[in-house]
Amino acid sequence: MLYSPVQPMHIPDGFLSTLVSIVLWVISAISVAYALRRVGKDLGERQAPLMGVLAAAIFAGQMLNFTVAGGTSGHLLGAAIATILLGPWAAVIVMTTVVSVQALIFQDGGLLALGANLFNMAVVGVAVSYFVYTSIQKLARGKSWGVFVVGALAAWFSIVIASLAAALELALSGTSPANIAVPAMGGIHMLIGVGEGLITVGALTFLYAARPDLLHIGEAAPKGSAAVWTGGLVLAVILAVLSPLASAHPDGLEWVAEQQGFLDTAQGPLYNVIPDYVFPGITNEAFATIVAGIVGVVIVFGVALGVAYVQRKRPTT
Amino acid sequence: MHLHFLDPYQHRASPVHALDARVKFVLTLAFILTASLTPVAAWPVYILLLAVILSVEILSGLGVGYVLKRSALALSFVLAALPVIFTIQGQTLFTLPIGAWTLTASVEGLERFVSVALKSWLSVQAAIVLAASTRFPELLQAMRAVGIPRLLAAMFGLMWRYLFVLVDEAMRLMRARAARSGRGTEAGSRSGGSVAWRARVAGGMAGSLFLRAFERSDRIYVAMLSRGYDGEVRALPLPPFTGAGRLSLAAGLAFLGLLLIFGIAFWG
Structure with a gap:
């Protein structure tokens, strides 16, 4: 019944190297500042109370869980549904508010690590949700099934990709080796994502029946959304490709660091970005299978999207 | 029913509660940054940082037990760092045969793991003290003061x-x-319907x-x-900054800075 403070996606302080934390703080601060400007420009004054109350609703909505099996439960994280209801810019602000208050008041995620958590959940989560949502929404051409299919996929992808980002951050910080962190985080969140997807569809079904106007079906996308769409695509592809690569060749991270000349500066602890991982005799076929699964899903989704686009263009030409 | 139990703020008449929220906010961030920058295996620095945060907990009247209990809840993430014990190469500590694999724990790996766990534990305690000793509106003021x-x-x-x-x-x-x-009341009983x-x-x-x-x-x-x-x-408008606040801020930052220099000079 009580709010549970432990979620595997919220990285606490101490687990990220100072450099990774600060770089991600800067990236998140720039993204949030830009989103704030866009929200201020595009949206009416009515939006301020709406965003604040929805942030509270997402926080409270995380309590609404359902039992899956053996003590595990599915529950809502919210990036996808916030994106669908409010559009990408306001969703970034809402998720920033939720994640910041969780860290500040409930110690759910660290304060120095907050930049990284904001990046994973408010930036990557929202951009990927938006990318998946609008891509398939266009294909559904305003039909209602689109909303549900897309809601589930957006929720699932946003969580899985965000967890890959978290795993890579841990690996870059030298806290958890990539070939363990990526499959573990990815694998857990592929399951959590199913719960999130199911709840998101349930919520969209309810809203579609009660207030279809809130879902903006068939409305034109707001200006500047193409940039978010592209950003979501790029983030999803980079993270989906990079993390299995890092996982399969953990020394690859070190190789990149060497090429960048990081290693020369990585002597002092202040710049200890990439430590030495060596894996004596660990042949983890199970992990490799999970990674292969992630790659497979991404490829299948890409192919499906491509085919659907071709199908869609044919009648118009 | 109103859920005041969600609010971690605990009212006490202590100097920590009375301290300007802006000072507390900045010092908490500085403390977490110091813990983050402290080199691996600089044990005396970790012990000093622990002494600092424990003294603040006692001074705040929150009690060490309260903070430790809450900090334990946030520590399950430590599992994520467990593999480094075995993946960092160094002096062999012990070997652990699991089926066909043999895991080799190294001293360096163990040092890194314990350091990460300590950094995380110290940081979460600082964050708990901040949240438990500062009312939310004051925290909001502090955030505005640092430019949110x-x-x-x-x-x-x-x-x-x-x-x-x-x-x-x-x-x-x-x-x-x-x-x-x-809903079933016995443990393990399924609640109605399918998962879907x-x-x-x-x-x-x-x-x-x-x-x-x-x-x-x-x-x-x-x-x-x-x-x-x-x-x-x-x-x-933000309330004026008092001399006492300024002094605590300067003293706190100077002390944390010294600890950091000490740690990097001897263990960096």
Whole structure:
């Protein structure tokens, strides 16, 4: 019944190297500042109370869980549904508010690590949700099934990709080796994502029946959304490709660091970005299978999207 | 029912509670940054940092037990760092045969693992002390003082204001579900329906929570208009910075800085 403070996606302080934390703080601060400007420009004054109350609703909505099996439960994280209801810019602000208050008041995620958590959940989560949502929404051409299919996929992808980002951050910080962190985080969140997807569809079904106007079906996308769409695509592809690569060749991270000349500066602890991982005799076929699964899903989704686009263009030409 | 138990603030008459929230906020961040920058295996520095945070806990009247109990909840993440014991190469500590694999633990790996766990534990204690000794409006002021955009600060404020209301709503929804869909009382008993059905019910609850939030925000907007809201988010000016606050800030930062230099000079 009580709010549970432990979620595997919220990285606490101490687990990220100072450099990774600060770089991600800067990236998140720039993204949030830009989103704030866009929200201020595009949206009416009515939006301020709406965003604040929805942030509270997402926080409270995380309590609404359902039992899956053996003590595990599915529950809502919210990036996808916030994106669908409010559009990408306001969703970034809402998720920033939720994640910041969780860290500040409930110690759910660290304060120095907050930049990284904001990046994973408010930036990557929202951009990927938006990318998946609008891509398939266009294909559904305003039909209602689109909303549900897309809601589930957006929720699932946003969580899985965000967890890959978290795993890579841990690996870059030298806290958890990539070939363990990526499959573990990815694998857990592929399951959590199913719960999130199911709840998101349930919520969209309810809203579609009660207030279809809130879902903006068939409305034109707001200006500047193409940039978010592209950003979501790029983030999803980079993270989906990079993390299995890092996982399969953990020394690859070190190789990149060497090429960048990081290693020369990585002597002092202040710049200890990439430590030495060596894996004596660990042949983890199970992990490799999970990674292969992630790659497979991404490829299948890409192919499906491509085919659907071709199908869609044919009648118009 | 109002969920005041969600609010971690604990009222005490202590110097930590009386300290300017801006000073507390900045010092907490500085403490976490110091812990983060402290080199691996600089044990004396970790012990000094632990001594600092324990003294603050005692001084604040919160009690060490309270903070430690809460900090234990946040520590399960430490599992994520466990593999480094075996993946960092170095002096062999022990070997652990698991089936066909043999895991070799190294001293360097263990040192890194313990350092990460300590950094995390120290940081979460500092964050707990901040949240438990500072009222939310003061925290909001502190955030404005360090330059968080006004609209974002207003979002934090609005979220905090309606958090309790919406958590109440969520709990009413859950009570209604428990009353109607036959929740089993014995451990291990399944609650009704298939997983998909349960997910749909939970989804419908989330949907209705969002709908209530939308409708409430309309009412809030009208109420704000009636009080003169014109789209501009306004806030009270920040209170002046006292000499005592300045002194504690400077002393705290200087001490943490010295600890950091000490750690890097000897173990860096």
